[in-house]
Amino acid sequence: MSRTASVVIAQGGGPTPVINASLLGVVRQAARELGAGGEIWGARNGITGVLQNCWLDLRKVSGQWWDQIAASPGSALGSCRKMLNAEEAARAVSTLKQKDVRYFFYIGGNDSMDTALKMNLAALELRYEMVCCGIPKTIDNDLPLTDHCPGFASAARFIAQSAADLGMDIRSLPTPVSVLEVMGRDAGWLVAATLLARKDPDDAPHLIYVPEIPLILEKFLSDVQTVYDRLGWVVVAVSEGVRDEGGQSWSGRRDEKTTDDFGHRLPGDVAATLASLVTSELGLRARSEKPGLLGRSSAMMVSSVDRREAEEVGAFGFAWARKGNTGFMASIERQPGPAYRVSYGAVPLQEVEGQTRLLPLDYIADNQNDIRPEYRAYVEPLIGGPLAPYARLDTAPFGCNNLTTRGQ
Amino acid sequence: MSRTASVVIAQGGGPTPVINASLLGVVRQAARELGAGGEIWGARNGITGVLQNCWLDLRKVSGQWWDQIAASPGSALGSCRKMLNAEEAARAVSTLKQKDVRYFFYIGGNDSMDTALKMNLAALELRYEMVCCGIPKTIDNDLPLTDHCPGFASAARFIAQSAADLGMDIRSLPTPVSVLEVMGRDAGWLVAATLLARKDPDDAPHLIYVPEIPLILEKFLSDVQTVYDRLGWVVVAVSEGVRDEGGQSWSGRRDEKTTDDFGHRLPGDVAATLASLVTSELGLRARSEKPGLLGRSSAMMVSSVDRREAEEVGAFGFAWARKGNTGFMASIERQPGPAYRVSYGAVPLQEVEGQTRLLPLDYIADNQNDIRPEYRAYVEPLIGGPLAPYARLDTAPFGCNNLTTRGQ
Numbered sequence: 090m091s092r093t094a095s096v097v098i099a100q101g102g103g104p105t106p107v108i109n110a111s112l113l114g115v116v117r118q119a120a121r122e123l124g125a126g127g128e129i130w131g132a133r134n135g136i137t138g139v140l141q142n143c144w145l146d147l148r149k150v151s152g153q154w155w156d157q158i159a160a161s162p163g164s165a166l167g168s169c170r171k172m173l174n175a176e177e178a179a180r181a182v183s184t185l186k187q188k189d190v191r192y193f194f195y196i197g198g199n200d201s202m203d204t205a206l207k208m209n210l211a212a213l214e215l216r217y218e219m220v221c222c223g224i225p226k227t228i229d230n231d232l233p234l235t236d237h238c239p240g241f242a243s244a245a246r247f248i249a250q251s252a253a254d255l256g257m258d259i260r261s262l263p264t265p266v267s268v269l270e271v272m273g274r275d276a277g278w279l280v281a282a283t284l285l286a287r288k289d290p291d292d293a294p295h296l297i298y299v300p301e302i303p304l305i306l307e308k309f310l311s312d313v314q315t316v317y318d319r320l321g322w323v324v325v326a327v328s329e330g331v332r333d334e335g336g337q338s339w340s341g342r343r344d345e346k347t348t349d350d351f352g353h354r355l356p357g358d359v360a361a362t363l364a365s366l367v368t369s370e371l372g373l374r375a376r377s378e379k380p381g382l383l384g385r386s387s388a389m390m391v392s393s394v395d396r397r398e399a400e401e402v403g404a405f406g407f408a409w410a411r412k413g414n415t416g417f418m419a420s421i422e423r424q425p426g427p428a429y430r431v432s433y434g435a436v437p438l439q440e441v442e443g444q445t446r447l448l449p450l451d452y453i454a455d456n457q458n459d460i461r462p463e464y465r466a467y468v469e470p471l472i473g474g475p476l477a478p479y480a481r482l483d484t485a486p487f488g489c490n491n492l493t494t495r496g497q
Numbered sequence: 498m499s500r501t502a503s504v505v506i507a508q509g510g511g512p513t514p515v516i517n518a519s520l521l522g523v524v525r526q527a528a529r530e531l532g533a534g535g536e537i538w539g540a541r542n543g544i545t546g547v548l549q550n551c552w553l554d555l556r557k558v559s560g561q562w563w564d565q566i567a568a569s570p571g572s573a574l575g576s577c578r579k580m581l582n583a584e585e586a587a588r589a590v591s592t593l594k595q596k597d598v599r600y601f602f603y604i605g606g607n608d609s610m611d612t613a614l615k616m617n618l619a620a621l622e623l624r625y626e627m628v629c630c631g632i633p634k635t636i637d638n639d640l641p642l643t644d645h646c647p648g649f650a651s652a653a654r655f656i657a658q659s660a661a662d663l664g665m666d667i668r669s670l671p672t673p674v675s676v677l678e679v680m681g682r683d684a685g686w687l688v689a690a691t692l693l694a695r696k697d698p699d700d701a702p703h704l705i706y707v708p709e710i711p712l713i714l715e716k717f718l719s720d721v722q723t724v725y726d727r728l729g730w731v732v733v734a735v736s737e738g739v740r741d742e743g744g745q746s747w748s749g750r751r752d753e754k755t756t757d758d759f760g761h762r763l764p765g766d767v768a769a770t771l772a773s774l775v776t777s778e779l780g781l782r783a784r785s786e787k788p789g790l791l792g793r794s795s796a797m798m799v800s801s802v803d804r805r806e807a808e809e810v811g812a813f814g815f816a817w818a819r820k821g822n823t824g825f826m827a828s829i830e831r832q833p834g835p836a837y838r839v840s841y842g843a844v845p846l847q848e849v850e851g852q853t854r855l856l857p858l859d860y861i862a863d864n865q866n867d868i869r870p871e872y873r874a875y876v877e878p879l880i881g882g883p884l885a886p887y888a889r890l891d892t893a894p895f896g897c898n899n900l901t902t903r904g905q
Contacts, residue, residue, distance in 0.1 A: 133891070162887070262511065479569040483541070
């Protein structure tokens with residue numbers, strides 16, 4: 090392989106707040122190892138940019154600009170959700186061959202790892218010597234064979250802080266119930282992270298529902314009523330991916346069965362649906378919040394740990410590829426011991442492809458409406474320091490409440 | 498009035514991220530002016546705490562604790578949404594008289610100013626000498642006779658940054674349309690603040706809909722299609738308060754006309770409804786985000802200007818009351834001149850009560866789907882510094898894009 094071999098990097102799927110830090114990690118390491126020799130290209134809009142021969146010259150980006158790019162949400166190269174077929178993979182490899190590209194990096198989640206694998210297989214098939222490497226990225230945290238995925242920790246920080254914020258708001262008001270919708274199509278890692286908002290046992294969120302467990306309406310309503318009877322207010326965190334006992338989405342259900350007066354299907358928001366049912370079935374005023382994409386695009390709530398690891402895993406990916414390895418996804422390995430430390434590794438793309446790592450059932454409480462405290466040890470070191478230290482008057486240690494409250 | 502006269506403070510309505518800074522402002526000024534002489538009580542849960550004789554002894558709160566309380570979302574005293582009648586006002590005044598309370602402060606929005614006024618009238622009626630003062634607070638920014646309302650600026654910062662975040666996410670992805678729902682029941686001040694997210698003309702949000710103007714479906718869809726045809730992606734900011742030409746809520750409409758399979762009314766979320774209509778009518782994949790209460794409870798996104806003014810307006814309120822004034826709401830007056838400076842004033846509660854200050858039509862663009870740049874001069878000084886300085890590769894000044902992109 091020539092020392093002047095070119096590098097191509099692309100980004101696939103939904104962004105994370107640190108996806109551009111991984112891009113920076115690959116670019117910086119490549120520039121370091123290749124010197125002035127090789128070209129470093131970004132493909133526009135993921136693999137479609139390769140197929141369409143659409144490039145950004147990443148050598149032209151100054152260091153200062155990179156720092157700002159790395160701190161910006163969204164995929165700086167643009168993204169796509171394209172599933173590559175074998176013919177397209179062969180065509181993409183041919184395009185890269187024409188540019189003398191010897192290193193191909195795909196930053197993304199499960200679908201993107203599938204693309205990276207197909208590119209690797211197509212290169213082997215065409216006997217073109219090109220390293221294909223996946224750099225993990227997903228707020229869902231559902232890639233296998235890595236302790237966690239870059240992007241997850243920042244989204245976890247955002248949603249845990251949001252649950253804490255919401256709790257402070259709701260507990261001071263007469264609207265007693267709020268349902269907070271959390272991203273995560275299949276896996277409950279992210280909604281489980283709202284556990285971090287809870288400093289005292291009665292803090293929000295009081296109920297947490299993951300997509301790994303069917304959400305049964307009767308049980309859900311009973312859970313809400315139980316918390317309400319005890320505390321007088323309830324914050325529920327629910328994954329957008331929760332399904333009923335028949336495997337149907339709590340969002341999709343509604344879409345399919347109801348129409349508006351134009352005859353159109355209505356939008357299916359899980360939290361809005363459940364809040365409505367709390368009101369109609371229990372007679373409790375309930376509302377819903379759905380930060381949605383804001384949960385993966387807030388540069389204000391980036392975890393410093395996540396930011397660092399996202400860049401380092403990208404740099405490791407290039408270094409490992411440069412050593413002659415191919416067909417791998419870079420991974421994060423947590424080291425044993427009381428202090429949080431990681432190292433980076435590589436796992437075969439074949440073993441990653443098609444796998445979704447769900448939240449282990451061990452983390453789910455027996456009554457299936459909460460997360461066990463053990464999960465805290467997994468997620469807390471990732472979020473980059475404690476949440477905002479909120480204080481309250483009614484439970485203050487100086488006892489301005491207990492000593493002076495007098496019911497009539 | 499004795500020097501040892503007691504003070505009562507209460508908080509009403511929905512909280513803001515700085516409502517506790519106003520509480521701190523009143524308490525600190527009261528402690529300063531009264532010395533060790535007077536008691537300083539917080540009523541639990543607004544005026545209901547007065548009626549129920551339920552108090553917190555705010556003298557017991559240490560300075561360090563106050564700093565943390567002032568930085569915490571939610572109403573630290575608890576809140577209520579109670580409309581006071583004359584009999585209750587008389588009863589509340591009698592309760593305060595028993596405690597020798599000579600200063601009554603109500604921190605809140607339009608409804609709370611009504612309560613403060615009724616308390617003032619009841620005290621006059623009962624010939625009990627007690628100052629009644631309103632301290633403004635509302636993210637909706639719709640109290641009259643003040644340049645702006647504490648709480649608004651932080652909510653504006655939150656939603657403007659959110660619109661910028663969302664824009665960075667959506668523009669990098671194939672899901673082309675997102676509708677962002679913004680709080681604001683009647684007035685468009687807050688949704689208009691999303692204008693600040695726009696640095697370049699093509700930045701998000703592309704369309705802004707305020708409650709002051711009816712949202713006509715056909716025009717809305719045509720607006721979205723026009724932006725989509727030009728850019729290929731669309732971010733819409735819409736107030737939760739928008740109504741159709743008949744004055745009916747875009748949320749309520751749906752509630753009243755559709756039911757789920759239990760026969761219950763469905764939740765009415767404006768953004769979700771409009772996103773659904775974009776998909777069904779225009780065939781564009783659309784989604785919605787609704788940060789909801791997070792927009793008024795994020796302590797991460799507090800405006801430093803708002804934080805300072807919220808405390809100062811509370812302190813001014815006490816100082817003005819101490820000079821023998823009553824029946825007023827403290828106000829913020831913007832000083833003329835190029836630099837942003839404010840002073841504090843007092844306006845009669847009679848002139849505040851029942852008034853909702855809408856967004857002036859002058860700020861609304863002729864085509865009624867956007868905000869005029871003139872609004873920037875009003876809102877920008879309030880939010881406490883620029884938003885996060887996001888960068889992009891595809892429009893970078895070094896031209897890594899223009900020089901190298903080659904369509905096939």
